[in-house]
Every structure is written in C-alpha cells, then in structure tokens.
Amino acid sequence: MKLIFTLCITSLLCGCVNSTIQQVRERETGIQLGDSVVVLGRSNRPSHEETEINFVDCVAKDLAKGTNGLNVVSEQNFKDQTFPWFEPRTSPVKVNQLPQLLEQRLLADRLSDLGIKYLIWLDGKTQRTSSSGSLACSVSPGGGGCFGFLTWENDASYEATIWDTDDGKTVGRISSDADGTSYMPAIVVPIPIIARVQNNACNSMAKQLKGFLINDGNS
Amino acid sequence: MSKSMAKIIPWFKAPELTNGTKSARLTTHVLVGLALFTAGCSGAQVSLENQFPTPLLEPIPIKAGIVLNEQLLSYNHNEEIQGSGKFNIHIGSAQRNMFSRLGDGLFSEYSVLGQLAGNETVDAILLPEIMQMQMALPRQTRSEYFEVWMRYRFHFYDNEANLIGSWDLPAYGKANQNDYRGDEAGLKAAALSACRDAMAFFSLNFQSESVAARWAAGEKGTPKAAQETSEDTTSEKTLESAENSAAEHEAADKIDALEEQKTTEQAQPVANETATESATESATENLTK
Secondary structure: OHHHHHHHHHHHOEOOEEEEEEEEEOOOOOOOOOOEEEEEEOOOOOOOOOOOHHHHHHHHHHHHOOOOOOEEEOHHHHHHHOOOOOOOOOOOOOHHHHHHHOOOHHHHHHHHHHOEEEEEEEEEEEEEEEEEEEEEEEEEOOEEEEEEEEEEEEEEEEEEEEEEOOOOEEEEEEEEEEEEEEEEEEEEEEOOEEOOHHHHHHHHHHHHHHHHHHOOOOO | OHHHHHHHOHHHHHHHHOOOHHHHHHHHHHHHHHHHHHHOOOOEEEEOOOOOOOOOOOOEEEEEEEEOOHHHHOOOEEEEEOOOEEEEEEOHHHHHHHHHHHHHHHEEEEEEEOOOOOOOOOOEEEEEEEEEEEEEOHHHHOOOEEEEEEEEEEEEEEOOOOEEEEEEEEEEEEEEHHHOOHHHHHHHHHHHHHHHHHHHHHHHHOOOOHHHHHHHOOOOOOOOOOOOEEOOOOOOOOOOOHHHHHHHHHHHHHHHHHHHHHHHOOOOOEEEEOOOHHHHHHHHHHHHO
16 A cells, blocks of 8 residues: 555656657677677767766666666776776777777787677767746744745757677667656645656666667567 | 753753753754855865776886886875865875786886886886876866866886986866766766876877887986977877877866966966975976977
8 A cells, every 4th residue: 555655656746758769770689698788878088978877877777687688797897897998088989990999809808708799889968958937945933945836858868879899880779869847846845746857768778779689579 | 861961962952951942943953054055165075095997908028117206196186166165186095006007007017116216126117297187166167077187297217217208198087967976076086087097098108109119118218318208199099089189189278278277367266286386387387388
C-alpha cells in the first residue's frame, strides 16, 4: 500500500517528456563472449562543449543492466589504462584516426586485454531552453512560506557514434532527443513537478544501443 | 538535567533559558543560516593527492634523473576573487606522483633527485618547473566550467648539470560545474585535468621535441649554454591533429589574456604565487618580451 502510494505521488510529481530516437546502421554488429564496450564522453579541445559525466555514467550503467547486459568498462578505468591516448587533447576525433592509433602496439595490446570491441562516443548535452514565472519565499518569527509559480523547459540532445576497434570503422549512429517542461507551484510549500529529460534520453539511448550492438533484429 | 545540558551545549540551549525566547531562537537560526550561506562564498582549499596513470608508451632507453625540488613540491596557487573568497590550490602535492608515473612510462630507468647537481649514476637530468598557474570560476567566465591553466618549463641537463635547453609546455583542464558540487570539487577536477593534460602532452611530444630528443640522445650541454626555450611545440607532432595544436595555443593565449587582464584591471582579483614568486616574475618578463 505504501509502495503504491509512493509510486502514485512520484508519477504525479514527474513532468511529461517527449523523446525521439533515431538510428543509422552502417555495418553489422555483434557481441561475442568476452567482448566489452566503453562509453566515452566527447571532451575534445578546443571545443567548449562537454558531455555531462552523469549522462555517460547513466548510459554505461544501463548498458550493463539486465539479463542481456553488456560488459562495460568504466570511462575512467579505460582512460587510465590507455593513458595518454584518450585524453581531451589526444583522443581521436574522427574514425579514420583509429587505425593509425591502433598501430601503437602497446595500446592495441591493452585494448585486446580489456576486450574492447566497440568504442561508443557520446556527444551532446542537456540545456535549459526557456524559463518563466516567479517564486517568493519569506520567513518571519511566526513561520514562513513560499508563493508563486515557476516553469522551465529542458532539451536533451545526444548522439552516440559507435566505432569498431577490429576494423577501425564506424558501425552506426544513434541519436536521442528529449524535451520536457517542469513546473514548481508554491502555496506555502513548493511542489516540484520535474520532467526528467536527461534521464529519459539516457534510458532510451541505452536501450537502443544495447539492441543495436547485440543486433537482436529489433533494431 | 536541563542545567547540565545547558552547560554542555550552551550555545544552542542558552536562548531557551532567557526571557526573549523567540527572538533569541530567531537570532540563532539567522546566524546558522548566514553561516551556511557564506560557507558557499568563502573560497576553497584544494589539495591534489590523487594517483596518476602510467603512460602506455615504449620507454626511451635512458637512465634519467628527475629533479623534484622543494619549489616544485610546495607550489601553491593562492588567489582572492572578489565576492567569492580566497582560493588555494596546492598543485605541488601532485607533482611527485605525476613525475614518478612519467618516469615509469617514459624512461627505461629513472631516479628522483632532490636538487640539481652532477650525478654519475644517471645519463641525463630533467628539471621540471611550474612557471604560471591561473584559475577561473564559472561565474567569472559566465560559462559552465571551472578552468585551470598551467605553464610548465622543463629544463634538460646532461649528467654534469650543464644545461642543454628548455621546453615550455602549456596545460589546460576544465570541469563542468554541473558534474561537481561546490567550488572545491570543481576546481580539484579542473586542476587534475590540467595535470593529466600536461602529462599527456609531455609523453606524446617528448621524442619529437628537439631539445628533449637531443637530451635523450646523450648530447652534452655547456656550462654557459644559452637557454633554449622551445615555443614552437607544434612541429613534428605524432598523431596530433590541428585541433589539438589549436588547443595548445588556446591554453597559452588564455594564460596570456588572463595575465594581461589582471594587470590592467585594478578591480580584478590579486594572484599570489607564494612558492614561485620569482619564477612567475621571470615568466611574465619572457611573455612580455
């Protein structure tokens, strides 16, 4: 009963999110026993844009979850193991740089030891596109409270590019876009109704990526 | 019982023992609130004791001596930013681990030396120095990023401590404020990123940098060798794209721009390099020449 009540409250307090997933397959994919993947956020210089760490972590965790979960090497572990080849200043920007990079014997051996079959590059971010309203709070010796109404809209736009480390080619691209409006009415107590835009984009992206890499026929 | 409690925690209990209970309680709450509010604006103390990775590279067959002197190991960047408080980044605490890892990955053998002096047990000596360091908060740059810039100068000596030449290396690190809670965590991540950037750049460009290549090849310096500072670090880079060299120049340009801004605008925060004050002065002279 308590769980149902909590679920009802949670669903009531979540704003609506629209999401769109698009996929382009360029080559066949497949995961064998012992194969691993790594999810990397784009942070190349001199670009000022960086994919959020929590989005990268979220996709990596979702990929590893479930009965058909993949072996996912964490981004930090991968960067430490392959240092200095995947740092912001040194990481390959285009797939045609990958074969040249893999000519480094020690690096190629390390990728082989880690079982890295696919490199998944995530690009994009979540941005607040608009906000309006006002909310005022006051405190007095007799008590306090807030009054007002706030609303804001977030837009998440991400693209995953998947590189195959065996042949140094791009195997496909998946884009995940989500937008949603959050509200916060306040009559004494503020009640946040949050649209979990980034989380939604992450879940959709991970689900699609998993299907794409396993090549289960549904994607 | 109540009195004994009041003795133990007089600050919290005292208002309840007076007549003006409500106003005293309110004062306490306001003070606690103010303390919490100002805690967010009181700067940050950052110390880097992190472990760094070992570069995955074929080691150069050389017995290197790496001088980690007190000046480097105690390097502190202090900066006061108006409205944000005092910031202190103890970058020196990261240097021993950084250069030990670089030594492990880059050279077939290395030893850490405490000071520069002739040493027959090594083939050549490397002396790293931090010339400059700058930081920026997201609210200063109106961006989402904490940023740290550093400029290293590597001095290359033969094993008799004769200078062969020097190599300037700019490094840059940033951290998104949305990924970290508070200034301390954000600045720490940016400083760590700058350290890794310096290590990565040093590792990958070491053999293509002419001074370093001559040093590794066993060239002897002369006691009065003119200090050769290699500014053109874009030449002969392996696997480095145009974007990467643009990033390097961007880091150097940002250091220069920030330095210029700080000297021209009196309202700007005052940077004080405690450990390498004289080194910073000479670096600024070089930059303005």
